[in-house]
Amino acid sequence: MADLQQQLPDDEDLQLSLFPDPPPFYKHFTTGNLARLQKIEKEATNGDDNTNESITVSKPFAAKLSAEQILALPTELRYLIPPEPPADDEDFHVFEVISKAKGTDVFMKDMEFIAKSLEAEDVLPGWTYEQLYPSPDATTQLTSKAASLDRQNYLFRFARSIVLSYISLLGIVAVDPVSEQKNEKLKDILTMVSNMHALINEYRPHQARQTLIWKMEEQVKRKKEEIEGVRKAGGKVREVLEEFARSTGSLVQGTGVEKKDDVVLPEQDRTGDAQRLMWEAMDDILGP
Template sequence: MIHVKSKRLNHTTNELSEGRQYYHQLASIFCIMGDNPDIAALYPPPPPFYKFFTCENVSTFNSLRQSGKSDKEISEIQDIKFLVPPQRPNKDQYRSFGDIWWFKDKHVGLKESGVQQIYDDASPPSAGSQANTSTTENVLIENVNKDTENIENEEEIEEVFSGTRIDELKKMTKSLLLNYLELVGLLAKNPALAQPKIDHIRTILINIHHLLNSYRLHQSRETLIIKLQKKLEETKTETLGIHDTCSRVEKKLDQLVNRLEEFKAGNKANSDGNQ
């Protein structure tokens, strides 16, 4: 009996200690929130100027707008200035939720993202190969270049698969494996020197990911082609089904017409026999 009571007492003590640790953790979190209310791990509080968006201030703002007041004049009023819509930033980028975004959608390069580019871009043909081309080919190349420039003015040219890009992907994959093995060795011998190697691996992965993303347009085009082909096959199947149904209906109608004619002929023969 005493042994059972001691077990229950130990169990209750453990529960109390766990509860005490839980409340200590909550208290520490609340202390952190009090010291830094804009902590990134938690939802930030709403901006303080939302209190100025009252019905009275909104009606006052609308009346001032209708009276011809400019935004600059309205922004000088203490309680109404927060209702003036902010102007668009003059830069090409803006920050939202901790990330940098572009006003115009475009393919951002590694250098613009602040990442070192470790692969070589596709190089143009050499001068010797260009010198061996004929005059007609040169004229065609000039026309193609002009058309390419016109396309570049409208939209970015899609990058296509090339042997150079595939070779670069293979080299970066091998380099990634080698750096990973070196990282394992550093972690076993001297973990303090592992951070530069981790940064190098991160750079390699970003370059691989960026190079693969350059083929997204090609992937979307191929996906669209597959969907269109599938839709075309479905349309052909439906068309064949409609033709089969129409042919069966026509046969049924022909049979009904023949039966009707036979019935009329039989009735006529019977009427003639009775006469």
């Protein structure tokens, strides 16, 4: 700790933060700048004879400005105009990973990486992933047999095939540990394991839906418990208030004194008794 203090410069204005500061252009998102941009858009729309009111309303914010008009805007206003969304087949980077709006086949890229890694390590050279189960193509209807694939059945079949291939591999190794059939059998096992992995990945949308349903059910359950707790607390409050009203029923209205066991108490003692009863009621509600 002392070494760290010695390394830091002696500057009172130096501030250390666990989280980075937000980008500076967030200060441009103000009500005044939005009003300025809307005014510029309105002027641009009024200057276009071919633009009618229905088209103007239906277009997104700042979408009716041309590229030249956007570049001519001040810097603080250009930040308020969001960029155009990428096309389905257009690549963009997310944390240095190339992605597409319609999604990327990450599984096939992983299989290619595994094949290259095995080739580099001279382990199972020549292995490539081969899909052993049917999959619907882009023109297949959802009601077809290919779209309604029985994934569970294929998972069971792959599991049985892997067990049989493993038993066969043990027999090959027992006879000849350096046999070429050993590598072929290992490639078959790796291919079937990869196919099982691909089938399991196709359950991820179902898993996401079920997780969301479970989360929402938990929220509903928690809200119901909170409502029931509020109702019980309200019932306790009503009971305490009723008891408090009964205990103070002996107050003599308009006299400023309380008659208790034929003894007239002054107003100060009566107020103290009322406050004590109120604190006891609060203890009953809130608990120890």
